[in-house]
Amino acid sequence: MVILEARDLVKRFRRRLVLNGASLTVGAGELIGISGGNGAGKSTLLKILVGLLHPDGGHVRASVPIGYAPQAILLYEQLTIEEHFRYFAAARCPRSGWEEAGRELARRYRFEPWWRERVETLSEGTKQKLNLALALAMDPELLLLDEPYSGFDWEAYLLFWEHAAELKRRGKSLLIVSHLFYDRSKFDRLWRLADGRIEEEAIA
Amino acid sequence: MNRVAVSARMVAQEILRNTTAVSLLFLVPTILYGLIRATTGENLVPFQLSADRGVTLTGSERTLSLLFMGSTAMCGLMAFLSLVLTWRPIQTDRRLVFEGFPPAALLGA
Numbered sequence: 001m002v003i004l005e006a007r008d009l010v011k012r013f014r015r016r017l018v019l020n021g022a023s024l025t026v027g028a029g030e031l032i033g034i035s036g037g038n039g040a041g042k043s044t045l046l047k048i049l050v051g052l053l054h055p056d057g058g059h060v061r062a063s064v065p066i067g068y069a070p071q072a073i074l075l076y077e078q079l080t081i082e083e084h085f086r087y088f089a090a091a092r093c094p095r096s097g098w099e100e101a102g103r104e105l106a107r108r109y110r111f112e113p114w115w116r117e118r119v120e121t122l123s124e125g126t127k128q129k130l131n132l133a134l135a136l137a138m139d140p141e142l143l144l145l146d147e148p149y150s151g152f153d154w155e156a157y158l159l160f161w162e163h164a165a166e167l168k169r170r171g172k173s174l175l176i177v178s179h180l181f182y183d184r185s186k187f188d189r190l191w192r193l194a195d196g197r198i199e200e201e202a203i204a
Numbered sequence: 205m206n207r208v209a210v211s212a213r214m215v216a217q218e219i220l221r222n223t224t225a226v227s228l229l230f231l232v233p234t235i236l237y238g239l240i241r242a243t244t245g246e247n248l249v250p251f252q253l254s255a256d257r258g259v260t261l262t263g264s265e266r267t268l269s270l271l272f273m274g275s276t277a278m279c280g281l282m283a284f285l286s287l288v289l290t291w292r293p294i295q296t297d298r299r300l301v302f303e304g305f306p307p308a309a310l311l312g313a
Contacts (some may be wrong), residue, residue, distance in 0.1 A: 079218065
């Protein structure tokens with residue numbers, strides 16, 4: 001079952017054509033990777049898929065709730081980790097359960113000791129983990145992750161892939177953007193973004 | 205969960221933890237009050253209200269200065285607080301809105 005579909009996406013920044021007819025479909029329970037060089041338009045593509053940018057052409061259709069972790073760390077420096085989970089939980093208005101879900105993610109990614117610490121005091125790696133965890137907290141059906149492990153140490157990197165495999169087993173879909181993938185066998189499909197278009201790549 | 209209340213609480217936390225903003229909120233009125241105390245006396249000053257030009261009123265120089273400078277300080281501090289709020293990370297606000305937070309609730313807070 002297709003849960004996200006994008007057709008013929010076109011995006012220009014002034015005269016620079018970033019996306020030139022990019023199309024993709026994501027099915028339920030799929031783990032997909034998109035690679036591409038610096039400036040290939042990977043982050044632009046993701047922003048269009050989640051609705052943060054409007055395409056100049058083409059359309060996007062999503063049939064499930066989406067979680068999005070941007071490449072840049074987007075957090076409130078003066079708020080604590082706990083307050084971030086509370087704030088983001090209020091976005092989707094769950095009456096309860098946000099604290100357990102947040103703490104579970106904080107335990108999994110090993111940042112629970114800083115639960116009541118302000119973000120400004122955290123290391124960059126911990127901020128990156130929180131940036132990712134906020135996208136995971138509401139347990140969305142589809143996750144769009146932009147360079148999710150770029151600031152991770154090796155342990156956190158392994159924890160991330162363990163978690164990704166678990167989410168996939170539970171039927172969640174993940175679309176991961178990175179400029180390079182170390183282990184291609186983890187993916188169901190791999191795409192490469194080049195010249196504004198998406199091409200399928202061999203996994204092996 | 206009341207979203208406006210949650211958002212207002214978070215914005216208040218952010219301002220209260222901004223030591224520069226909080227310090228200035230206390231420092232600016234204190235300096236103004238000190239300056240007025242140092243430069244004015246209790247001499248009576250006659251004045252007329254523009255709405256009622258026929259009547260001459262009198263007030264102490266210090267009281268009138270405090271009234272005038274108090275209003276000015278209030279306006280200045282409101283402008284400063286507004287500036288502090290515009291320094292908020294707009295991109296993070298946009299992320300919150302993407303997650304489903306109503307923009308009206310964020311603006312209302």
